[in-house]
Amino acid sequence: MQWEIVIGLEVHAQLSTQSKIFSGASTAFGAAPNAEACGVDLALPGVLPVLNRGAVDRAIKLGLAVGGKINSPSIFARKNYFYPDLPKGYQISQYELPVVEGGSVRIQVRQDGEEREKTIRLVRAHLEEDAGKSLHEDFHGMTGIDLNRAGTPLLEIVSEPDMRSSAEAVVYAKTLHSLVRWIGICDGNMQEGSFRCDANVSVRHQGADRLGTRCEIKNLNSFRFLEKAIDYEARRQIEILEDGGTIQQQTRLYDPDKDETRAMRSKEDAQDYRYFPDPDLLPLEISESWIAEVESGLPELPQQMRARFERDYGLSAYDASALTADRDISEYYEAVVEKLPSDPKLCANWVMGDISGYLNDEGKFFDNCPLSPTQLAQLLTRIKDGTISGKIAKEVSRQMWTKVRDQSATWKRRNSELEENLADQIIEAQGLKQISDSGALEKLVGEVIAANSKSVEEYKAGKEKAFNALVGQVMKAAKGKANPAQVNEILKRTLAE
Amino acid sequence: MSLSLDDVKRVANLARIEVSEHEAHTALAQLSGIFSLIQQMQAVDTSTIKPMSHAQDVMQRLRPDIVTEIDQRDLFQSVAPQVEAGLYLVPKVIE
Numbered sequence: 001m002q003w004e005i006v007i008g009l010e011v012h013a014q015l016s017t018q019s020k021i022f023s024g025a026s027t028a029f030g031a032a033p034n035a036e037a038c039g040v041d042l043a044l045p046g047v048l049p050v051l052n053r054g055a056v057d058r059a060i061k062l063g064l065a066v067g068g069k070i071n072s073p074s075i076f077a078r079k080n081y082f083y084p085d086l087p088k089g090y091q092i093s094q095y096e097l098p099v100v101e102g103g104s105v106r107i108q109v110r111q112d113g114e115e116r117e118k119t120i121r122l123v124r125a126h127l128e129e130d131a132g133k134s135l136h137e138d139f140h141g142m143t144g145i146d147l148n149r150a151g152t153p154l155l156e157i158v159s160e161p162d163m164r165s166s167a168e169a170v171v172y173a174k175t176l177h178s179l180v181r182w183i184g185i186c187d188g189n190m191q192e193g194s195f196r197c198d199a200n201v202s203v204r205h206q207g208a209d210r211l212g213t214r215c216e217i218k219n220l221n222s223f224r225f226l227e228k229a230i231d232y233e234a235r236r237q238i239e240i241l242e243d244g245g246t247i248q249q250q251t252r253l254y255d256p257d258k259d260e261t262r263a264m265r266s267k268e269d270a271q272d273y274r275y276f277p278d279p280d281l282l283p284l285e286i287s288e289s290w291i292a293e294v295e296s297g298l299p300e301l302p303q304q305m306r307a308r309f310e311r312d313y314g315l316s317a318y319d320a321s322a323l324t325a326d327r328d329i330s331e332y333y334e335a336v337v338e339k340l341p342s343d344p345k346l347c348a349n350w351v352m353g354d355i356s357g358y359l360n361d362e363g364k365f366f367d368n369c370p371l372s373p374t375q376l377a378q379l380l381t382r383i384k385d386g387t388i389s390g391k392i393a394k395e396v397s398r399q400m401w402t403k404v405r406d407q408s409a410t411w412k413r414r415n416s417e418l419e420e421n422l423a424d425q426i427i428e429a430q431g432l433k434q435i436s437d438s439g440a441l442e443k444l445v446g447e448v449i450a451a452n453s454k455s456v457e458e459y460k461a462g463k464e465k466a467f468n469a470l471v472g473q474v475m476k477a478a479k480g481k482a483n484p485a486q487v488n489e490i491l492k493r494t495l496a497e
Numbered sequence: 498m499s500l501s502l503d504d505v506k507r508v509a510n511l512a513r514i515e516v517s518e519h520e521a522h523t524a525l526a527q528l529s530g531i532f533s534l535i536q537q538m539q540a541v542d543t544s545t546i547k548p549m550s551h552a553q554d555v556m557q558r559l560r561p562d563i564v565t566e567i568d569q570r571d572l573f574q575s576v577a578p579q580v581e582a583g584l585y586l587v588p589k590v591i592e
Contacts, residue, residue, distance in 0.1 A: 017562045024565030033583035034574070038566040042573060054562025073556070082513055084587040134590060144584030272511055277551065285556040 002206035005234045006214075007169045007199055008161035011176055012154045013186040014130070014194040015058045021129050021153035022049030022092065029192050037132070037147035043087035048280055051076075055153040058185035059099040059127050060286065060294045062155060065183050065301055066122055068103025070291055073283035076127075079273045084145050085132035093156075095275040098126030099286070105159075105179065106303055107171045108321050115317050120172050121160040128154050155185070161200065161211065166230035170223050173197055182302055182327050196221050201233045203241065212237070213247040217254050217261055229254035233261050305330055313337065313344035322352050328366035329356075332373060332411070339377030346380055354394065358401045370404040372411040372420065379423035391480055392432050399426050434483050438490065441474075441482060445490050448473045459495060467491070500529050 020027055023040035040047045063070045077095040103122040108115055132147035157176065163169045177195055180186040188195050202214035217233055220226045232254070237247050252261040300308075302324045309320035323333045329351065336347045355376065359369060379396055382388050388396065400422050419425065427433060435441055449456055452473060458466035474487045505525045509516045516524060570583065579586040 019562055019564045019566075024560070024563065026564045026566070032570075034570045034585065035568045035583070036566075037573070038569070039573070044573075050560045051557055052562050053559040056559065080511070084585075084590055135584060136589070139581055139584070139586050141589055142579070142586040143588070143590050144581065145587055146584055274511065279551070282551050282553065282555055282557040 003203050003234075003238050004206045004208070005165060005230070006161045006202045006204060006211055007163040007166070007230060008214075009159045009163070009169060009173060010198040010200070011157045011159075011173065012130075012196045012198075013062075013157060013176075013180045013188075015055050015153040015155055015185055016187050017052055017054040017058070017153055019052060019054075020151035021052050021055045021127065023151050025151065027152050029189075031148055033144075033146040034148060037150060041087075041132075041147050041151040043089075049092060049278075051281065051284065052153060055127055056099065056284065056286070057294060058153075059125060059155050060291060061183050061185050061298060062125055062157070062180065063100035063103065064291070064295050064298060065179060066100070066103030066105055066125075068100040068122060068125065070286055071097045071099060071101060072286040073097065074099045074286065075283055076278045076281040077275045078278045079128075079275055081273060083131070083134075084143065085134045085147070085150065087132075087147065087150070091129060091131060092278055092281070093128035093275075094126035096277075098124045099284070100125035105172065105175055107168070107175045108317070109168055109171055115321075118162075118168070120162045123158040123160055125155055125157045128156060130154050161202070161214075166227040166234070169199060169230055170227050173223060173226055178302060178326055183298060190221050193221060197226050199226060199230055199233075201230055201237070202247070203234055203237045212241075213249050215247065215249065215261075216251045218251055218264070220254060225254055225256055228256070228259055229261055232259060236261065299327070302330075309344075313348070315344065315348055319345075319348045319352065323348060326366075332366045332369060335373035335411070336377050336380075339374055340380050340384070343380070343384060346383070347377070350376060350380060350397075354397050358397075358405075362405065367412065368410045370407055370410050371400060372414070374420045375400060375404070375422050378421060382423060382427060386434060386483060388427060388432055388434055389480065389483065392434070395480075396423055396426050396432060432481060434481050435478055438486070441478070441486060441490055442494070444474055444477050444482070445487070445494050448477060449494060456495065467495075470495075500525060500532060 015021075017027060019025060020041065023038050025038040025041055026036045028036065040049060060070055062068075075094065075097040076092055078090040079093045079095075080090045082089055100122075101124050103125075105120045105122065107118050107120060109118050110116070130149050130152040132145055132150040135144040135146065137144070159172065163172055177188050180195070181188040186194055190196075197220045199217045199220060200214045201217065202212035204210065204212040215233060215237070217229045220229055233252065240247060251264045253264050254261050306317075306320045306324045309315045309323060310317060313320075315323070322329075324330045332355075333347065333351045336351060337344050340347055355369065355371065358371070359365060364370075376397075379393055379400065382396075383390055383393050403422060403426075435444075448470060452470060455466045455469050455473075459470065470491055471484065471487055474491065475482055475484065478487075502521055502525055505521050505528065506516065509521070509524075574580045574583075574585070577585050
């Protein structure tokens, strides 16, 4: 019997506002405990919440980016439960009429070795406040409460159960992660908890139309844990069902050390949140003009850019996808193509390959790339015009990188350190120009033929491999500076004489 | 919809309100009265009326995204029963 895994994700994206969603306290990470918890965050008697316009702005942005419906009015509701890191006894969230309803995210999935697009539908995205943090280390048998995080704006983005494997769930989460950073609503820092996932997992027989009973795995803060937790949970459910058991709907936690999920202590009525509209907050009106204003500030979205890269630059879906993984790499790539419009593919290969590699080694990203697009484009132009071979170009690029690696300037924050003709300087200074003088090449070829009579005999006897060996010898004699095509041509001609 | 004594006790428990057997019976009678009122109102055709989510017909006022609060931790913690290392201490909770 084939089992099908069904997954829906709830993602909590912390919105990148300066202040909290309902108070004027700072949201900066890493402050001393409770230094950023004001009267509203502490739920002191008599305080009232006032909604942060910046949080709504960001929710609208996401709504537009996923093609969802922006509700107006949108309503805030109280979600009631008791926990010490939630001093009001309720969390202000949204229930009916969230800011965003519907919409979808398109993801690239690999199936049977082929890249394919899949649409993940969204149920909704709603605004809510984060809770504080409980510290269970020993405080004389008590729990310590830090309310700095209380009131931090979150956007909870809920998907339909449209994913069918942990790999798909990870691709969706990564796509969403890249999208929220792309449109600038969330910094995406998973270590600091700015982007956390809850996964709803159920299994059913392949082809069944009813969903199985699901379990929710809470607070997965890395893509790797997301994948492992889903895999474990699906296996656990399948084992229970194959043994004739039934799945109990429950909330579970993933333990990365043991690589397993376990049930949270769940009281029977823990899920009874008794939502009702918060009388402290009036309905939120989002005018057409507000939506239009947000829309005009949206950048070109990764999906549109990917399509444009495929169409205008003739890139493969894979390349276009890699070059739109984040805004910084796409911006860098386009800056290179602008200088070398005749070969976008060559530019793509170098940006995704060598330059990404150099940055990786330094733990840097494209926004801080010390090598400028102009410098790279000049190097690539020298390959195109036959001044140097691709092999020599790699050597030159290594030297260029060594030169720029430690400078303070980056391609975006330039200063006089940036030498745009660095490639030419290195090629010139080290005499790396290709030997294109055919007289000089013919002389080299003649020498190689004289010194390798065995290979020449073999070639004449019909062994193709022997020819390649001879090309190799000529290239070696030329210290890599000969144009391989030209060497081929001269060698063939000379051997035929 | 008829309310049972168990419903009343469950809701009281969810709201962390301690009710005696006697109080639960009183609450049941009062809540049932309110429910029958709601039942009466539900007989009215409201299909053409926009749902009301707030008693005042005004919209939410927004504030700009600016930090306006300063650190007043010492002041706030001066009335807390127990604090340590900047944290509020509460009876141990285990999830």
